[in-house]
Amino acid sequence: MTNKSTGTVFLGGPFKGIVDPATGEMDKRYRCRFEALIDRLDSEGYVVHNAHRRESWGAAFLTPEECTRLDFDEISASDVFVAFPGAPASPGTHVEIGWASALGKPIVFLLEQDAEYALLVRGLHTVANVTVITVEDDDLELAEQVSLAVREAVSGVTA
Template sequence: MTTTQRVTPSSVFVGGPFYGLVNPETGVMAPRDQSKINRIIEHFEQGGAKVYNAHRREQWGAQFLTAPVCTKLDYTEIAQSDVFVAYPGVPVSPGTHVEVGWASALGKPMVLLLERDAKHTFLVIGLETVANVEFIYFDEVDEILEQLDDAVHKVLTRTGPVRTDI
């Protein structure tokens, strides 16, 4: 009997809504919103991966970088990561959607976290026609964590060309 060894990433970029979730009164994201992203980050760190993430880097909104600096950093870190994992957001996060586009154009394996009962843009749910992506549909963060390792393993071991003849 042969067992397949799970492929795990050495580096991950974790993206999700940020700027629009920062409370103008406190200057940071609400603890509930922080927790959703932080649990995903910690999941990968516990597995030994280096995690790139703007939320932590910019202290959940307390220390926003300038637009040129954070744009370049996010792009560079996505390019350096083994896999891109993101929650595009409900309501939609324009910045995260830009990052999804970058990851797709860079040919990065992706796992997108989509709320089960939400309406998602066609260009996100149709992404599997042009990119190496797995979708995790969820109601609660625990559902994400239960499926995350399998989804990452699938995109990291998937072979074959992505369609470019469209």
């Protein structure tokens, strides 16, 4: 066995809009979802890039210049881009979606059941490699579904 990681994943989604400005804390429901996904992927040997964790779940936001450069560089270095686009739409996540698709990264969308998404998000599969996972409120299998989708996407990546 080598010391090489299983692969690299960028996990994105709404951030600033789900942090309470009074407390500086990220909404616990979303934080738990992100932590469960990060923990699962970490445990399988993936290197996981995530702004939420990097910026202490909202307690230590970086400057626009810092977070833009880091997110772009980390998406560029990742094998797979996984994201909750946000409903309502997360502007930052939509920029990241554009970067990932322009960079030719496989994309795994985590879409809330019954939510409305931008037409370009719903149609992105026509111009990019997109896998869609429908997320339900208390979906205990989400981490397993994401793990499988990431594994399939990484196995299609040539070194």
